[in-house]
Amino acid sequence: MAPIMAETTSSNQSRSSTPDLIASSAGTALPYATRSAMHLKGLVPSGVENFDIQEKRVLEQLQLKSTNIEKYIFLSWVRTTNINLFYRLVLHNLKEIAPIIYTPTVGKACQEYSHIYPFLAPPNAVDGLYIPITEVDNIDEIISNYRESIEGDEPEITVITDGSRILGLGDLGMNGMGIPVGKLQLYVAAAGLHPDKCLPIVLDFGTDTEQYLQDPLYLGIRQRRPDNETFYAAADKIITALHKAFPNMFIQFEDFSTDHAFGLLDKWRNQILCFNDDIQGTGSVILGGFISAVQQAGIPPKNQRILFVGAGSAGVGVAKQLADYFIIEHRIPEEQAKAMFWFVDSRGMITANRGDKLADHKIYFARHDNGATQCKTLEETLDYVKPTALIGLSTIYKAFHEGILKRMDELNQTNRPIIFPLSNPETKAECSFEEAMVHTNNRVLFASGTAFPTYTIPGTGEDRVPGQGNNMYVFPPIGLGSVLCKPKRITDTMIFAVSKALANSLTDEERARGELYPRIERIRETSAQITAAFIHQAVKENLAQEDSWIQMAKESSVAGTADIPDGTYSMEVVEEVKKRMWLPAENFQQLVTSCPHYHHHPHTHIKL
Numbered sequence: 001m002a003p004i005m006a007e008t009t010s011s012n013q014s015r016s017s018t019p020d021l022i023a024s025s026a027g028t029a030l031p032y033a034t035r036s037a038m039h040l041k042g043l044v045p046s047g048v049e050n051f052d053i054q055e056k057r058v059l060e061q062l063q064l065k066s067t068n069i070e071k072y073i074f075l076s077w078v079r080t081t082n083i084n085l086f087y088r089l090v091l092h093n094l095k096e097i098a099p100i101i102y103t104p105t106v107g108k109a110c111q112e113y114s115h116i117y118p119f120l121a122p123p124n125a126v127d128g129l130y131i132p133i134t135e136v137d138n139i140d141e142i143i144s145n146y147r148e149s150i151e152g153d154e155p156e157i158t159v160i161t162d163g164s165r166i167l168g169l170g171d172l173g174m175n176g177m178g179i180p181v182g183k184l185q186l187y188v189a190a191a192g193l194h195p196d197k198c199l200p201i202v203l204d205f206g207t208d209t210e211q212y213l214q215d216p217l218y219l220g221i222r223q224r225r226p227d228n229e230t231f232y233a234a235a236d237k238i239i240t241a242l243h244k245a246f247p248n249m250f251i252q253f254e255d256f257s258t259d260h261a262f263g264l265l266d267k268w269r270n271q272i273l274c275f276n277d278d279i280q281g282t283g284s285v286i287l288g289g290f291i292s293a294v295q296q297a298g299i300p301p302k303n304q305r306i307l308f309v310g311a312g313s314a315g316v317g318v319a320k321q322l323a324d325y326f327i328i329e330h331r332i333p334e335e336q337a338k339a340m341f342w343f344v345d346s347r348g349m350i351t352a353n354r355g356d357k358l359a360d361h362k363i364y365f366a367r368h369d370n371g372a373t374q375c376k377t378l379e380e381t382l383d384y385v386k387p388t389a390l391i392g393l394s395t396i397y398k399a400f401h402e403g404i405l406k407r408m409d410e411l412n413q414t415n416r417p418i419i420f421p422l423s424n425p426e427t428k429a430e431c432s433f434e435e436a437m438v439h440t441n442n443r444v445l446f447a448s449g450t451a452f453p454t455y456t457i458p459g460t461g462e463d464r465v466p467g468q469g470n471n472m473y474v475f476p477p478i479g480l481g482s483v484l485c486k487p488k489r490i491t492d493t494m495i496f497a498v499s500k501a502l503a504n505s506l507t508d509e510e511r512a513r514g515e516l517y518p519r520i521e522r523i524r525e526t527s528a529q530i531t532a533a534f535i536h537q538a539v540k541e542n543l544a545q546e547d548s549w550i551q552m553a554k555e556s557s558v559a560g561t562a563d564i565p566d567g568t569y570s571m572e573v574v575e576e577v578k579k580r581m582w583l584p585a586e587n588f589q590q591l592v593t594s595c596p597h598y599h600h601h602p603h604t605h606i607k608l
């Protein structure tokens with residue numbers, strides 16, 4: 001978010017920015033000389049602090065807040081008043097802060113967005129684009145307004161939602177803006193995208209949620225969602241205008257209702273540099289964890305029987321990615337690979353002869369082998385399928401209850417059961433880590449969408465850390481890789497390379513502890529490796545367009561081919577990627593010198 005202010009430079013100091021400066025905690029780091037030049041003597045406490053002390057104070061205040069939503073509001077204030085301090089804090093405390101700025105708290109923040117919005121930023125802040133469907137014909141004017149507000153730095157990356165399926169919370173309308181804002185914070189924290197070059201966008205196309213339409217404080221347009229024809233006409237106009245204005249900008253589609261998620265991806269994936277996080281990002285991250293799980297499960301990949309609960313954009317996206325893995329990596333013929341998957345949706349097991357008209361995205365995996373068997377419930381399907389892996393993307397809280405978990409344990413006595421309750425936020429998670437451990441005699445191979453606490457096995461004192469199967473491990477490197485090597489488009493094999501690189505990124509220690517994902521504290525390191533693998537793959541597929549990266553990738557030989565990616569990378573490319581990752585400044589002098597336009601750029605918030 002960026003406070004709008006009159007441009008003031010160090011050579012043209014203006015008293016009008018003084019209150020902003022003092023309000024900002026950056027003020028206490030200003031050296032005496034700067035204070036003197038700015039006529040600030042006596043207007044700020046006399047202590048001159050380093051950034052570590054500032055960070056300590058902010059952390060202390062954060063920990064004093066009693067609810068997560070208060071923490072969210074407080075962190076938004078820190079970010080909008082001192083972006084450098086905010087990212088120092090986030091990077092040093094990612095495990096503690098990620099659940100506040102991202103899932104689960106961001107879900108609650110979205111539900112309350114219209115109620116808390118004015119407290120998230122200083123008055124007159126620009127935190128991205130709010131594009132009402134009623135203003136679609138004025139999209140060029142909206143983009144031009146944004147350009148004026150950013151004073152020069154063109155966005156490199158955007159996350160766009162229409163708020164129609166926010167996490168598992170349903171249609172939140174304009175309130176969904178919290179998701180692009182949160183995802184972009186992870187782009188910066190996890191992969192070092194430049195915070196000034198991130199653009200959150202909400203397509204304010206109305207909402208079908210009566211609660212918001214009736215809420216006097218709701219800040220979106222008060223109308224119901226459009227029909228499909230109107231939706232696509234408006235969305236296409238906006239995407240076309242954005243692409244024209246910012247031709248190199250990477251576009252991430254996020255949390256669109258499933259039919260539109262597939263529709264937009266199908267329409268745009270070969271035309272512009274874009275990607276759908278819920279379909280492709282989730283597919284990629286779950287494949288990464290699944291590869292590690294299969295290695296530990298004690299049953300060969302070709303014998304896996306995978307039951308999905310939930311057949312939306314995420315469920316089908318993940319299954320397609322896993323099927324590709326069996327086809328590409330294990331040379332299993334497509335029909336045989338497809339037959340390793342079963343789905344349950346709100347009407348029971350998905351079969352071709354169920355009697356209802358299946359949505360297009362469900363047809364590929366619909367079963368034909370069920371004969372007269374039509375399982376209506378998860379329990380029946382579990383007994384029919386006898387799965388080795390159970391994956392929840394259903395938004396149904398506790399769908400994996402004690403009976404389901406115990407049955408998975410019984411069915412998998414000679415191997416370890418894979419159980420991934422992936423729905424977000426935690427109020428929608430199919431089960432918790434503790435439940436999965438208790439009801440499988442601690443044998444489960446587990447990953448969840450939302451972070452669950454470490455579980456200590458009673459009697460042994462042994463700690464087990466649950467995997468977080470969340471696309472936050474992959475969308476930041478996919479975005480950074482795209483910004484760096486500018487591929488013409490993003491292919492399934494590039495996404496596959498990302499999954500492989502994620503699986504490869506585990507340390508021996510993490511593997512020995514049975515973990516499926518790298519520790520979140522190492523996310524910058526793993527992001528650099530995954531970004532490098534993505535770039536190598538784009539180069540192998542002749543899709544990269546940035547000469548320096550093409551040359552560097554070609555000069556360093558790595559394994560894998562365009563058709564069969566193995567997610568390897570050269571250290572030279574990793575090191576180069578790391579150099580391109582933005583880091584907050586360590587001290588005031590570095591801040592001034594590292595950011596050439598720090599004194600006037602609205603996102604920098606050091607208002608001289």
Ligand SMILES: NC(=O)C1=CN([C@@H]2O[C@H](COP(=O)(O)OP(=O)(O)OC[C@H]3O[C@@H](n4cnc5c(N)ncnc54)[C@H](OP(=O)(O)O)[C@@H]3O)[C@@H](O)[C@H]2O)C=CC1
Nearest residue numbers: 167168258310311312313314345346394423424449470471
């Ligand atoms: N971990 C991660 O990184 C990610 C997690 N997610 C999470 O995945 C979840 C689903 O997202 P998405 O696929 O886009 O959402 P959708 O709403 O499109 O899909 C939900 C699916 O669950 C099914 N379902 C609903 N009720 C039941 C029930 N009682 N039993 C079985 N199935 C049921 C629906 O059935 P029907 O089709 O019949 O309506 C639908 O197929 C969300 O909670 C989201 O937060 C999403 C992306 C990433």
Ligand SMILES: CC(=O)C(=O)O
Nearest residue numbers: 167255278424470471
């Ligand atoms: C994580 C994510 O993208 C989702 O739950 O929708």
Ligand SMILES: [Mg+2]
Nearest residue numbers: 254255277278
């Ligand atoms: Mg999402």
